[in-house]
Amino acid sequence: MENVTEFVYLGSLMTYDGSRSKDIRLRITKGKAVVNTMGTIWKSKNITDELNLKVLRTLKKTDRNRLRAFEMYCCRRMLRISWTAKERNENIRENCELKKT
Secondary structure, eight states: OOOOSEEEETTEEEETTOOOHHHHHHHHHHHHHHHHHTHHHHTOTTSOHHHHHHHHHHHHHHHHHHHHHHHHHHHHHHTTOOTTSOOOHHHHHHHTTOOOO
């Protein structure tokens, strides 16, 4: 079996030291590429800046919600709390030392 210093697993860059910095930089680069492809849409005179901002905020809100749900899933797994258990998310956040955002 070959030892490697990094590899991609389920779309995330995994490194030998567990650092997420390279993965974050890679994701930002991919995000910028998508933004650049949307440039013609955002520069269009037919679409108002208000609408463009609304679309951007909606995407961010959706992503934020997905990340929060995943974070809660991970905390529940770490604390061995079933998703069917009647445990409040606030208690789980407190046990995982997470701030409510």
